[in-house]
Amino acid sequence: MAGELVESEDGTVGIALNLESDNVGAVLTGDGLSIQEGGSVRATGKIAQIPVSNLFLGRVVNALAQPIDGKGQIPASEFRLIESPAPGIISRRYVYEPLQTGLIAIDSMIPIGRGQRELIIGDRQTGKTAVATDTILNQKGQNVICIYVAIGQKASSVAQVVDTFQERGAMEYTIVVSETANSPATLQYLAPYTGAAIAEYFMYREQHALIIYEDLSKQAQAYRQMSLLLRRPPGRSLSGRCFLSTFSTFREGC
Incomplete structure (x- = not known):
């Protein structure tokens, strides 16, 4: 199947x-x-499924939820499907509680609610990563579990982000899922699904979870590589510009 x-x-x-x-x-x-x-x-x-548990907090894992930070194996309390069906509309709550990013421009002009999705878009070197990491840093003491998913990034860039989280004490409530630019296209494609599955584990335990994907255009490129290797017919779904409609499954799950 x-x-x-x-x-x-x-x-x-x-x-x-x-x-x-x-x-x-x-x-x-x-x-x-x-x-x-x-x-x-x-x-x-x-x-395909991954192990999950509370012990993932403070760790760096790959798209298969295997630790890559050299701190040993992570005991799992259960397993979750990488691609789980999204909950129906009826079972969802209204967006009624704000997520404080700590950035005045966002919180005052375009506030984000818990349960909402927001796209951070811009040219290179315009501060997109800074917005994402600052949002995670500002969740300290807010009872929010953060999952930072790095897709196709340079290993040095991911290491710098992890160092920042450790210096500011953010790794206590953060999980980093990383597949760098050297990783196979399959793992880069799976990384966002793994991040969503980990977040769902906490969500179904009545805990708030924040996921940062950086960035989904790299996942679209990985999906295009996979599709061409599988000889799927090229079309709109393989365009990097259309990843927002192509990869809605894991975003609708949370």
Whole structure:
């Protein structure tokens, strides 16, 4: 079935995306350097899922929720599907409580409510990252769990953001999900879904969660690479400018 995990002889795991009458197209979650033509691949009968727990707070993980900060493994209390169905409209509350960003221009002119989504858009070097990180820093003492998802960023840039969080004491309530520019396109594509799944874990425990995606255009580029490799027909869904309509699934979940 689509979205099912498959495993090759060398243990490399992939995700089946294309189901044809005579073949199955899958993307790998590893480098796949040891996979040989003609090798066998078996279906696992499982859908992609990640471990989650409160112990993820203060840690840096990859798109598979595996720690990459050198602080050891993270015990999991449960597992969540990477792509969970979004709750229906009836079960949602009205947006009635503001999310204080700590930035006067935003809080006074265009306030953001808890449960709302907001796009930060602008040219290079215009302070988009500063707005996002300052918002996380200003959640200290606000009982808000923050998830910072870095997609296709330079490793040095992510390390600088993590250092800032640590210096300001923000890692106590923050989880960083990172897939750098050197990561496979599959993992860059999955990173926002992982961030959303972690946020949903806290959301369903009556805790507020804030997710920062930086940036979704890199995910759109990764999705385009995957689609071309899978020989999907090019079209509007592969355009980097149309990622807002293409990748609505994980944003609607929270």
